[in-house]
Amino acid sequence: MIIFPAIDIRDGKAVRLVQGKYDQQDTYGDPVEMARKWVEKGATFLHIVDLDGALVGESKNLTAIKEIASTVDVPVQVGGGVRSIEKIEALLESGVSRVILGTSAILDDVFLKEAVSTFGEKIVVSIDAKKGYVATDGWTKTTDRKALTFGKELEALGVKTIVYTDIAKDGMLAGPNFEELQTMNDHLNIDVIASGGISTIEDIKTLHQLHLYGAIVGKALYTGKVELEEILKEV
Known part of the structure; x- marks a missing residue:
């Protein structure tokens, strides 16, 4: 199972939100330094979210993302406000390995089909859910x-990888929604990456036992609740 340390970027800084709420934010400094830190600690893949892009549909942090992609020697996947083929191309050209589509994939079937047919496995789709239903627009709307x-x-x-996030769990350090994750993993023949609420080594062990492809760990790493080296030993 791949462990993806999360780097959420807002106004050029690494931050963490609680349940995706933009008025509940902790700031952790330079995202490029944060990327270096996680790779030095053993990360083999990084997960980056452009929070400004997710909220307004316009990427404001491309400079920081480019710098991360060119600085670290591990693959990087990026999401947040990617709603055009041009933006996908710009991210891939900047050194990003995979691009994550969220709201755009849900609201625009034509765009999603074009993205998958053009870029194949480089396209990941993020399913953000609330009580089992898909949420959009930076988690502000539920469908x-x-x-x-x-x-x-x-x-x-033809999508090969999804990121599944339970909004109610994200940033709460209360454990993932294992039941929903197992349902998704058992009923889909694509790679499932767990996101939201992962806060203990026990959470990681349980996800590993569910045979998930990957797990994104955010706030628990930033608060020191878990250590990346310790997590990596488990997987």
């Missing part, structure tokens, strides 16, 4: 679309 149904649609389109 009437079931997360598992959407996952099956993505699989049919």
Whole structure:
């Protein structure tokens, strides 16, 4: 199982939000330095979210993202406000390995199909869910679309990897939604990356036992609740 340290960028700084709420933020400094730190500690893949892009649909942190991609010697996946083929191309050209689509994939089927047919496995789709239903627009809106149904649609389109986040768990250090994650993993033939609420070594062990492809760890690393080296020993 791949462990993805998360680097959320807002106004050029590494931050963490609570349950995706933009008015509940902790700031942790330079995202490039943070990227170096996690790689030095053993990270083999980084997960970056452009929070400004996620909220307004416009990437404001491309300079920082480019610097991270060119600085570290591990692959980087990036999401947040990617809503055009041009933005995907710009990120891939900057050295990013995979691009994550969120709101754009849910609201624009034509764009999603073009992205997957053009870039293949370099496209990851993020399914952010609240009580089993897909959420959009930086988690500010909930749709009437079931997360598992959407996952099956993505699989049919040729998507190879998804990130599944339970919004209610994110940033709360209260453990992931194991039941939903198992449902997604058991019913889909694509790679599932767990995100949201991972806070202990026990959480990591449980996710590992569910045979998930990967797990994104954010706040727990930043607060020192878990150490990356310790997590990596488990997986």
